Amino acid sequence: xxxxxxxxxxxxxxxxxxxxxxxxxxxxxxxxxxxxxxxxxxxxxxxxxxxxxxxxxxxxxxxxxxxxxxxxxxxxxxxxxxxxxxxxxxxxxxxxxxxx
Numbered sequence: 001x002x003x004x005x006x007x008x009x010x011x012x013x014x015x016x017x018x019x020x021x022x023x024x025x026x027x028x029x030x031x032x033x034x035x036x037x038x039x040x041x042x043x044x045x046x047x048x049x050x051x052x053x054x055x056x057x058x059x060x061x062x063x064x065x066x067x068x069x070x071x072x073x074x075x076x077x078x079x080x081x082x083x084x085x086x087x088x089x090x091x092x093x094x095x096x097x098x099x100x
Contacts, residue, residue, distance in 0.1 A: 002098075003062070003096050004096065005096050007065075007066070008062070008092045008096055009088065009089075011058060011061045011062060011065060012033075012058060012088050012092060013033040014061060015054050015057040015061055016033045016037070019050060019053050019054050022050075022053060023050070031045055031046065033088070034088065035092075036087055037087060039054070039086065039088065040085035041083065041086055051085070055073060059071065070095060072085075072094075072095075
């Protein structure tokens with residue numbers, strides 16, 4: 001079974017919303033929720049704590065919504081030549097390509 005991107009992207013946006021609430025409390029500007037939002041790399045506005053917060057929330061959200069367990073920080077994700085975490089779109093594609 002594979003998850004569909006049109007189901008995963010709204011979950012990513014919901015996790016970004018949670019992250020943005022935390023960022024506002026820290027007086028940090030929120031990030032946009034669109035498929036081209038850069039999540040990882042030099043152009044990203046997220047620090048490592050933001051990424052961890054986003055990933056943990058998203059993993060829990062996927063589990064709750066679809067009863068599917070995913071790991072966004074496994075060796076497969078970390079060893080890829082191009083990071084699957086670069087944008088919302090690439091993150092959704094990575095999640096959807098995982099065998100669940």
